Amino acid sequence: MRSAVLSAAGKPLEIVERAVPRPGPGEVLVKVTACGMCFSEVNHLRGHYPFGTFPAVPGHEISGVVEALGEGVHWPGVGTPVGTGWIYGSCGHCDYCVRGDQILCTGAPKQVTGVNTDGGYAEYFVGRAGFVTPLPDGLDPVAGAPLMCAGITAFNGLRHAGAAAGSKVAVLGTGGVGTMALRFAAAMGARVAVVSRSRRAEEQARGFGAELFVATAEQDPAEALQAWGGADVVVNSAPDTATGLAAFGGLRPDGTLLYLGMGAENVSVPPAALVMNRVRVMGVPSGSPHDLRDTLAFAVAHGIVPEVAPVTLDEAPRVLAAMDEGTYRGDRAVITLG
Ligand SMILES: [Zn+2]
Numbered sequence: 001m002r003s004a005v006l007s008a009a010g011k012p013l014e015i016v017e018r019a020v021p022r023p024g025p026g027e028v029l030v031k032v033t034a035c036g037m038c039f040s041e042v043n044h045l046r047g048h049y050p051f052g053t054f055p056a057v058p059g060h061e062i063s064g065v066v067e068a069l070g071e072g073v074h075w076p077g078v079g080t081p082v083g084t085g086w087i088y089g090s091c092g093h094c095d096y097c098v099r100g101d102q103i104l105c106t107g108a109p110k111q112v113t114g115v116n117t118d119g120g121y122a123e124y125f126v127g128r129a130g131f132v133t134p135l136p137d138g139l140d141p142v143a144g145a146p147l148m149c150a151g152i153t154a155f156n157g158l159r160h161a162g163a164a165a166g167s168k169v170a171v172l173g174t175g176g177v178g179t180m181a182l183r184f185a186a187a188m189g190a191r192v193a194v195v196s197r198s199r200r201a202e203e204q205a206r207g208f209g210a211e212l213f214v215a216t217a218e219q220d221p222a223e224a225l226q227a228w229g230g231a232d233v234v235v236n237s238a239p240d241t242a243t244g245l246a247a248f249g250g251l252r253p254d255g256t257l258l259y260l261g262m263g264a265e266n267v268s269v270p271p272a273a274l275v276m277n278r279v280r281v282m283g284v285p286s287g288s289p290h291d292l293r294d295t296l297a298f299a300v301a302h303g304i305v306p307e308v309a310p311v312t313l314d315e316a317p318r319v320l321a322a323m324d325e326g327t328y329r330g331d332r333a334v335i336t337l338g
């Protein structure tokens with residue numbers, strides 16, 4: 001089969017011919033239809049993941065069709081369209097796994113799709129049967145691929161941070177996760193503000209339901225959010241820490257600063273503001289299999305389809321290099337293989 005491989009940190013993605021993998025006990029073979037290209041692949045390429053391994057087939061926004069079942073597997077059946085994301089597997093017996101929160105598993109080293117197991121930049125992918133999720137009817141497997149990472153991260157982050165009908169959500173950033181957070185928050189019935197450096201994405205943001213757009217080149221984000229009445233949830237989708245800190249003062253009492261994207265620097269906020277206003281700072285990492293079911297069902301019910309730019313596997317090295325250089329422009333690239 002054709003696959004794209006990261007051979008070592010700092011080396012460009014290469015197209016490599018490999019044998020089709022065989023599903024072992026508890027595993028399923030998936031014929032890949034599409035795989036979204038996430039900024040996490042750039043972090044892996046740069047060697048930023050302590051748990052990342054090489055060589056690896058990257059990619060964790062996978063949609064495809066079950067092609068074969070390993071020993072002991074009876075579900076999902078051959079021919080089932082499925083999707084899978086960041087979490088590849090877990091121990092199955094720690095407190096978090098038992099309560100269905102596998103993303104927080106403490107019982108085994110983290111198994112991450114495409115980071116320390118082979119992922120979806122290939123014609124075939126082997127996954128754990130309990131960690132692939134059947135696609136709901138009506139979900140386009142190409143446009144829907146980014147829901148497996150950007151989508152679940154935004155959806156799960158919003159609900160853990162308490163976003164609800166009538167609450168006020170400020171989304172920092174207009175990339176893949178930020179746009180998903182805006183669309184999900186609006187569909188949940190929240191009032192949404194979008195904060196970005198320039199006004200370049202304002203029209204699109206307002207089209208997706210943003211009632212306020214703040215350009216930080218013109219306005220202090222905390223002051224602008226306070227003038228709006230303050231945010232119950234501030235969502236940092238940008239891949240840096242400082243963006244969230246700059247908007248911290250825009251929280252209302254009992255509000256939450258939510259980190260979905262982050263940089264390497266510490267989160268440093270005035271403790272008196274935390275205590276006196278009963279404010280929280282939290283982070284959310286993707287989600288568990290049941291969270292992916294909820295994300296996909298919610299997206300289909302509300303007609304939320306990510307904006308994507310389909311690319312071929314041969315184009316993937318060039319696109320990933322451009323993402324690494326910061327020169328990639330456009331909608332989320334999705335490798336189509338089906
Ligand atoms: Zn991702």
Ligand SMILES: [Zn+2]
Nearest residue numbers: 091094097105
């Ligand atoms: Zn566990």
